[in-house]
Structure formats: structure tokens, C-alpha cells
Amino acid sequence: MKYYLTTPIYYVNAAPHIGTAYSTFVADLVKRFKKMEGFHPVVLTTGSDEHSRNVERAAKAANLSPQDYTAKMSAEFKNQWKHLGIDYDHFIRTSDPQHQETVRDLFERCRRNGYIYKGAYTGQYCVNDELYVNEAQPGDPCPECGRPTETVTEENYFFKLSAFQDRLLELYEKDPEFLKPDHRRNEIKSFVAQGLNDLSITRTNIPWGIPVPVEGHHVFYVWFDALISYMTAVKAEHLWPADLHLIGKDILRFHAVYWPAFLMAADLPLPKKVFAHGWILFEENKMSKSRGNVLHPGPIADVVGIDALRYFLLREVTFGQDGSFAYDALVQRYNADLANGLGNLASRTLTMINQYRDGRIPDSAGAGHIADAAKETTEQALEAFDAFNFSKGLEVIWGLISIIDKFIVERAPWQLAKDQESHSQKLLDETLYTAAEALRIVCAWVYPVMPESARKIWSQLGMPQPIESITVADLHWGRLAAGQKVGTVSGVFPRLDSKAIEKMLELEAAERERLAALFAPATAAPAAPAPGESAKISIDDFAKVDLRVGQVVSAERVKGADKLLHLKVDIGEAEPRTLVAGIAEAYPPEQLLGRKVVIVANLQPRKLRGIESNGMIVAASVEGGKPVLAGFLEDIPIGARLK
RNA sequence: GCCGGUGUAGCUCAGGUGGUUAGAGCGACGGUCUCAUAAUCCGUAGGUCGCAGGUUCGAGUCCUGCCGCCGGCACCA
Numbered sequence: 209m210k211y212y213l214t215t216p217i218y219y220v221n222a223a224p225h226i227g228t229a230y231s232t233f234v235a236d237l238v239k240r241f242k243k244m245e246g247f248h249p250v251v252l253t254t255g256s257d258e259h260s261r262n263v264e265r266a267a268k269a270a271n272l273s274p275q276d277y278t279a280k281m282s283a284e285f286k287n288q289w290k291h292l293g294i295d296y297d298h299f300i301r302t303s304d305p306q307h308q309e310t311v312r313d314l315f316e317r318c319r320r321n322g323y324i325y326k327g328a329y330t331g332q333y334c335v336n337d338e339l340y341v342n343e344a345q346p347g348d349p350c351p352e353c354g355r356p357t358e359t360v361t362e363e364n365y366f367f368k369l370s371a372f373q374d375r376l377l378e379l380y381e382k383d384p385e386f387l388k389p390d391h392r393r394n395e396i397k398s399f400v401a402q403g404l405n406d407l408s409i410t411r412t413n414i415p416w417g418i419p420v421p422v423e424g425h426h427v428f429y430v431w432f433d434a435l436i437s438y439m440t441a442v443k444a445e446h447l448w449p450a451d452l453h454l455i456g457k458d459i460l461r462f463h464a465v466y467w468p469a470f471l472m473a474a475d476l477p478l479p480k481k482v483f484a485h486g487w488i489l490f491e492e493n494k495m496s497k498s499r500g501n502v503l504h505p506g507p508i509a510d511v512v513g514i515d516a517l518r519y520f521l522l523r524e525v526t527f528g529q530d531g532s533f534a535y536d537a538l539v540q541r542y543n544a545d546l547a548n549g550l551g552n553l554a555s556r557t558l559t560m561i562n563q564y565r566d567g568r569i570p571d572s573a574g575a576g577h578i579a580d581a582a583k584e585t586t587e588q589a590l591e592a593f594d595a596f597n598f599s600k601g602l603e604v605i606w607g608l609i610s611i612i613d614k615f616i617v618e619r620a621p622w623q624l625a626k627d628q629e630s631h632s633q634k635l636l637d638e639t640l641y642t643a644a645e646a647l648r649i650v651c652a653w654v655y656p657v658m659p660e661s662a663r664k665i666w667s668q669l670g671m672p673q674p675i676e677s678i679t680v681a682d683l684h685w686g687r688l689a690a691g692q693k694v695g696t697v698s699g700v701f702p703r704l705d706s707k708a709i710e711k712m713l714e715l716e717a718a719e720r721e722r723l724a725a726l727f728a729p730a731t732a733a734p735a736a737p738a739p740g741e742s743a744k745i746s747i748d749d750f751a752k753v754d755l756r757v758g759q760v761v762s763a764e765r766v767k768g769a770d771k772l773l774h775l776k777v778d779i780g781e782a783e784p785r786t787l788v789a790g791i792a793e794a795y796p797p798e799q800l801l802g803r804k805v806v807i808v809a810n811l812q813p814r815k816l817r818g819i820e821s822n823g824m825i826v827a828a829s830v831e832g833g834k835p836v837l838a839g840f841l842e843d844i845p846i847g848a849r850l851k
Numbered sequence: 852g853c854c855g856g857u858g859u860a861g862c863u864c865a866g867g868u869g870g871u872u873a874g875a876g877c878g879a880c881g882g883u884c885u886c887a888u889a890a891u892c893c894g895u896a897g898g899u900c901g902c903a904g905g906u907u908c909g910a911g912u913c914c915u916g917c918c919g920c921c922g923g924c925a926c927c928a
Contacts, residue, residue, distance in 0.1 A: 556887035
């Protein structure tokens with residue numbers, strides 16, 4: 209039976225980081241595990257999502273054509289995955305020519321079934337997130353990224369998403385396996401239950417995209433073209449539907465709502481499962497470009513090894529929930545679990561076989577209670593891995609390592625070796641066989657998570673069969689052949705010292721420089737404004753903004769809104785200005801009383817929650833962080849203008 | 852504001868349908884063996900099980916209220 213799984217098709221506006229690597233590591237693990245379980249073929253698709261106005265602009269900023277820019281970016285992804293040992297089968301680029309055909313086919317199918325219509329859209333659009341902001345006013349910032357939205361008016365094709373509300377709800381209800389983890393399914397259920405709006409799926413005036421059939425000047429909306437790449441990749445092999453889409457929680461809605469609706473509309477089979485994992489935080493904080501705390505997998509892998517990074521992420525983070533990466537936690541877990549645990553067990557077991565049995569696996573059935581423990585371990589680990597609960601599975605497997613270590617101490621083979629009595633020698637045989645056989649089983653279990661390290665231990669055990677071909681049958685006790693010659697013993701996980709962290713920090717800094725250089729605008733080119741950056745303005749432009757010093761005279765929360773404060777600010781006019789500011793989460797109202805703040809005095813009035821806001825309070829903010837108000841160190845009279 | 856989740860030893864977390872002294876791993880401390888990567892193994896850790904009530908012979912385990920944290924939606928920057 210085949211098994212087809214996918215990673216997200218990664219958006220090419222940033223180089224791969226530890227978050228994208230995480231998704232991809234898990235996909236690689238699942239692929240190897242499913243192979244062990246006997247699925248055939250097991251096929252993994254990854255790729256790059258390359259269309260959109262934003263990509264087009266980024267390309268322009270780098271003084272490259274979209275083709276060249278995306279080629280460079282997708283090559284970077286491919287290089288990273290190669291460097292990280294990812295065993296993927298297909299790398300699909302949404303700009304691949306064969307992909308156009310699939311997209312058009314999907315569109316035609318939907319249209320033939322009556323789920324596409326032409327309509328006009330006027331509204332706010334965020335270039336950065338490819339997002340239409342339905343209820344936004346002109347000039348409003350994007351709810352996702354905070355960048356200003358742009359007003360667009362387009363005649364577009366719409367997808368009748370609203371027609372699928374019931375069928376989607378029925379899907380979630382009838383097939384709980386479709387969407388995991390459970391709490392994500394509940395979120396999506398309540399989202400869909402609130403009602404769905406039709407979706408504009410084409411764009412005009414963007415040359416960089418897949419042209420809509422017949423309509424030369426339309427291209428497809430990036431999500432309409434991206435999701436279907438999962439099908440393009442395996443069209444020739446007829447592997448659709450996918451058995452698993454691994455995604456991050458940030459793109460859940462596209463995969464759990466839009467995607468199945470598109471497929472329903474086209475009369476195509478639905479994927480079997482969508483699993484949304486959480487984010488990898490850096491020491492409890494969200495990683496983001498603007499915070500400058502994005503970590504990359506290469507520098508970490510170069511110091512501790514790819515496998516150790518994989519192990520850490522999978523063991524430390526409960527799959528499906530957010531998890532935290534920290535250098536010291538990585539080093540600690542490496543030393544405790546890999547060096548002292550698995551590495552040391554392999555080392556002591558193989559060394560004893562060399563010393564006491566001349567490097568040959570002794571003839572014995574092994575100790576029964578350890579065989580039982582191994583069987584129990586396998587059962588529990590299988591259950592955990594099948595449920596995508598990798599941290600639990602690894603915990604169970606490490607439990608067996610602990611049992612063997614204890615068993616070795618109880619039997620004290622170094623004592624038995626001194627006694628030439630046949631009883632002792634037989635017990636020594638049994639002890640060594642037991643340890644080696646249990647190690648073999650642990651090693652087989654470790655393979656999907658840490659392929660290279662498992663391969664090393666496997667070969668040190670002298671196993672004739674390549675580890676890539678093992679199956680669940682190899683997890684049974686007694687498959688280790690007596691008389692087999694073990695290989696040369698060498699440490700698989702050398703202990704790390706504190707210098708490892710310094711080294712990783714150094715390499716991370718170097719990696720950031722490399723990536724910055726790679727994606728920097730070409731030096732000779734005139735610097736076009738990139739998204740998030742600002743174009744230069746003249747002093748006259750600046751003079752248009754009336755910034756004033758004001759003093760807060762009253763502040764209260766706006767009922768029914770978490771983030772809004774209703775403020776009255778004295779800026780030296782007859783009456784204090786009334787304004788509404790989204791700073792309630794950062795500043796309790798009483799803390800603001802009497803505070804001097806900076807106000808944009810000539811902003812167009814706007815009603816928020818029924819209160820007319822006449823101006824704006826100036827605050828600095830970072831993505832995902834709370835706003836911080838601008839203020840003055842010296843005293844300054846109310847009403848003073850900033851210029 | 853609405854909906855959902857969650858709050859247990861320094862850290863990460865287990866603790867179906869309520870029942871003797873609340874557990875594991877890691878870290879820390881003490882001890883031990885010597886095959887092994889100063890590893891292993893053994894022992895110790897006295898934690899108001901968020902707070903306050905309630906049901907019950909008996910509650911981390913059920914109910915109510917409150918507080919904190921997280922997520923989704925709304926709202927918003």
C-alpha cells in the first residue's frame with residue numbers, strides 16, 4: 209500500500225529556518241517510519257511557493273527577475289535539505305510549467321461544477337500576506353503583519369466557498385482523523401460554523417503568476433495555485449490522494465477549509481489527514497525576522513550533528529504543540545540522552561563483546577525478561593509513532609535503554625568473565641547477547657529519527673542488512689545472529705562541553721551574514737523599497753504630518769474590546785482630543801494619566817467601536833510584541849510640535 | 852467580549868469512570884561498580900496538586916466562583 213505525504217510548499221521570501229526544518233524533519237521521519245511499517249511506495253513531496261505580488265516585489269528589490277529570484281531561493285531550500293539529509297522524492301516549484309496544467313485543470317473542474325463565478329472585489333489587500341482584509345478601511349494595517357493594506361478593485365473569479373460549509377462540518381465530524389490534533393479541529397469547526405465567505409481566487413495586473421484560462425490578464429490567487437502543487441508532484445505516479453499533509457498551525461485554515469473545499473468542488477479525492485504542528489519558539493519567544501531571533505538549522509547541525517537536532521526537536525517538543533528551542537537545553541539533552549544513554553550503551557556493549565568474546569555475538573536466546581521488555585517497548589512505541597506522538601515514543605524507547613543499563617550492572621559481565629566455570633560463561637553469553645540484541649532493537653527504532661547515527665551503530669553491530677531496509681519484523685527479539693562479527697567500535701555521540709554553545713552562536717552569526725548577502729539587493733541597482741522598508745520622502749512630505757506633544761487627561765478601556773483604550777489628550781487646543789488607541793494590553797489606563805505622549809494631530813478621523821478617534825498616538829512596536837509609547841526625557845510644554 | 856484548553860516537585864510532564872504514604876524523566880546532592888563517552892547503577896529530593904467554597908465516608912481526580920497562562924474567533928494596532 210502506498211503512502212504519500214507532504215511538507216508545506218514553503219514560501220520563498222525567506223531562507224529555511226529552524227521552523228521549516230522542523231516540518232521537514234518530521235516528514236522525513238514519517239517517511240522512514242512508514243517504510244518500516246511496510247508501506248510501498250512511500251513518497252514525500254516538498255517544494256517552494258513562488259507566485260504572488262510580494263515575491264515579485266522582492267525580486268525587483270533584489271534587482272532580479274522573478275524567475276531568477278525564485279530559482280535562487282528554491283535552490284537555497286534544496287541545498288539546505290540536502291545538507292540536512294532529507295530524503296524527499298519530489299521538489300515541486302509552483303512556477304514549474306507542468307504545474308500550470310494542474311492548476312487550470314482544477315479551475316476548470318470547479319467551474320464546470322458551478323462553483324466559480326465572476327464578480328467584482330473592492331477592498332483592502334495586504335501584499336505581504338496575500339490576504340484580503342474584508343472589513344478594513346482604506347489605509348488600515350494588515351491584521352496579520354501590521355503593514356499598511358492597499359486598496360484594490362478587481363474583477364475576479366470567485367470560488368463558492370460558502371456552499372461548502374455543511375459538507376466541511378460533516379467532514380470534520382465524520383472523520384476525526386482528517387484533522388489533527390483535536391483542538392485544532394475544534395477551532396476550525398467553530399470557524400467554519402460561523403459561516404464562510406466566498407473566496408476571490410484570481411488577480412489582475414500581476415504578471416507573476418499562473419494565467420487563468422481564457423482571461424489573459426488574470427492570474428490565480430497564490431493559495432489556489434499553491435495547494436494543488438501537492439497533486440502536481442505525483443500526477444505521473446497516480447498517488448493522489450495524499451495520506452498526510454504535515455503543516456504548521458499558521459497555515460491550518462488553508463489546508464483544513466479551503467483545500468478540501470476546492471477538492472470537493474472539483475470532485476477529487478480529499479487528503480486522508482492534515483496534521484498541524486506548533487511553532488518552535490526560541491527560549492519562549494516567537495521567532496521572527498523583526499525580532500532578529502530566527503535560528504537556522506545548519507549551524508546547530510554542524511556542531512552537534514543533524515541527528516542530535518532532530519532528536520532534540522522530536523523528543524523535547526510534544527508534536528502538535530508549541531515547543532521551545534534553547535542551546536543549553538539542547539546540550540543537556542544531548543549529553544543525558546545521546547552521550548550517556550544511547551552512545552554509552554552501544555560503546556560498553558560492543559566493547560565487552562570484543563573483550564570477552566573476541567568480537568563475536570555469542571550464541572544465546574537472551575534473557576527472557578529483557579526480551580519481554582523489548583516487546584513491550586515496541587508495542588508502545590508503535591502506538592505512539594502511529595499517533596504522531598514522537599516524544600512519547602522516544603521516551604518509551606529510552607526506557608528500554610535504561611532497562612538494559614540496569615541489567616548489565618546486575619549481571620556484572622566483568623565479574624562473570626573472570627570465572628571460567630561453564631555456568632558463568634553461559635551466563636556471560638546470555639548477558640552479552642541480551643545487551644546486543646536489545647541494542648539492535650533500540651537502534652532499529654532510532655533509525656527513523658536519527659538515520660545516520662543508527663546506521664553507524666547498526667554497522668558497528670556488524671549487521672549485514674542495510675538499515676534502510678528494516679521493517680517492523682526486525683523489531684522482534686532474536687533476530688541477531690550468533691557468531692556475527694561486530695565492527696570497529698567508535699563513539700557515536702561524543703559528549704559536548706560548554707564550548708559547543710559558543711560555537712553554535714558563532715556559526716549562527718555567520719549563517720545570518722551569508723543569507724543576508726545572498727538575498728540582499730544587488731549593490732549596483734537603485735534600492736527599491738522592499739516590503740516593510742520605507743521609501744525616501746522629502747522634508748515637505750514629513751511636514752504634512754502634524755506631530756504634537758500631548759498629555760493624557762483621561763483614559764478608560766473600551767468595553768467589548770481587549771486592546772482599545774478611550775483617551776482624552778490635551779494637545780494645547782481648547783478641548784482635549786478624543787482618540788482611541790490599541791494599547792490596552794500594554795498600558796493599564798491609570799498608568800497613562802498625566803503622561804506626555806506624541807500625537808498625530810491631523811489624521812483623518814475614524815470611528816472605532818462607536819467612538820470617533822481624532823488622531824493617533826505614536827508608539828513603537830515589533831511583530832508579535834506590545835507597543836511602546838514614544839515619550840520625552842526632558843520636560844516639554846503641551847502642544848509643542850515635533851519637527 | 853465569545854469559545855476552547857490549561858495551571859501537579861527547580862525544569863518538562865504522567866496521573867481512564869473520585870479511595871491506602873501524589874508519580875516519572877532531567878537537573879542537584881550523597882554513595883557504588885569499573886565493561887563504557889568522569890558514563891552506568893543505588894539512594895535522597897518532603898511539592899498548600901493556581902485560589903476559595905461545595906458535593907462525598909473520602910477529591911489533583913466531580914460541581915461553582917475567582918485568578919493566571921495559552922490558543923481560536925471577534926475586535927484592533
